[in-house]
Amino acid sequence: DGGITQSPKYLFRKEGQNVTLSCEQNLNHDAMYWYRQDPGQGLRLIYYSQIVNDFQKGDIAEGYSVSREKKESFPLTVTSAQKNPTAFYLCASSIQENYGYTFGSGTRLTVV
Amino acid sequence: GDSVTQMEGPVTLSEEAFLTINCTYTATGYPSLFWYVQYPGEGLQLLLKATKADDKGSNKGFEATYRKETTSFHLEKGSVQVSDSAVYFCALSDTPTQGGSEKLVFGKGTKLTVNP
Numbered sequence: 195d196g197g198i199t200q201s202p203k204y205l206f207r208k209e210g211q212n213v214t215l216s217c218e219q220n221l222n223h224d225a226m227y228w229y230r231q232d233p234g235q236g237l238r239l240i241y242y243s244q245i246v247n248d249f250q251k252g253d254i255a256e257g258y259s260v261s262r263e264k265k266e267s268f269p270l271t272v273t274s275a276q277k278n279p280t281a282f283y284l285c286a287s288s289i290q291e292n293y294g295y296t297f298g299s300g301t302r303l304t305v306v
Numbered sequence: 307g308d309s310v311t312q313m314e315g316p317v318t319l320s321e322e323a324f325l326t327i328n329c330t331y332t333a334t335g336y337p338s339l340f341w342y343v344q345y346p347g348e349g350l351q352l353l354l355k356a357t358k359a360d361d362k363g364s365n366k367g368f369e370a371t372y373r374k375e376t377t378s379f380h381l382e383k384g385s386v387q388v389s390d391s392a393v394y395f396c397a398l399s400d401t402p403t404q405g406g407s408e409k410l411v412f413g414k415g416t417k418l419t420v421n422p
Binding site for chain 1: 338340342347348349350351352355395397399408409410412413414415
C-alpha cells in the first residue's frame, strides 16, 4: 500500500547536535511538507517543496534545513540553531489542488 | 492572510451524545475546507472535505457543510463513540499560485474525549 513513512518514531538530541528526520513517500505526490506540532498551538509549517530540487520556507523555517533530491524523499534537518526543537514533527504530501494532504505518523524529537 | 478558528477544547461527552465542533474561516477567494482527525501518537488522517459552497462532506458518521454565507464548516456527529476520542483539526486550502500545489492552513485543534 502507498503511504508516507517517517523515521525514526522517537529521536533524542543532545544540545548542539544536528539531527535529520526522514520522510519517504511512494504515492508519486509532487508536493511535500514539514510541520511542527506543539501542544495547544496546532500545526505550523516549516518548509515545503512543490518539485524536486526546489523548496520554500514556511512560517517557522529558522533553525531548520531541507533537501529534495528525489521526488520520494524530503528529509528535515534540525540544526543546533533551533533553540527549542522539542516537538512532534509531521511530514505530509499532496498531489493536486483540493485533494488535501496525506500525513506520515510523525517523529517525536526530544532534546536531552 | 487566511486563517481558521476552531472552538477551544477540550470537549468531553458521554457515549451516544451529539457532537458539534465549530469552525469558522477567513479567506480570500474560494478555499476548499477539510476536517482531519489525529489519534494519540499518530499523524493526521483526512476525515472529510468540501470543495465548494453548500457541499456536504461526510465520513464515518461525521458531517460538515460548507457555509459560505457564515464562513463556517462545523463538524457534527449524531452519536459519538469512545473510539471517536481524538483531536480534530479544521483546515482550509489557500489559493495556490499558478502551477503550484495547495497549502493548508490549520486550526489549533479540538480535543474530544468520549466517556463510556
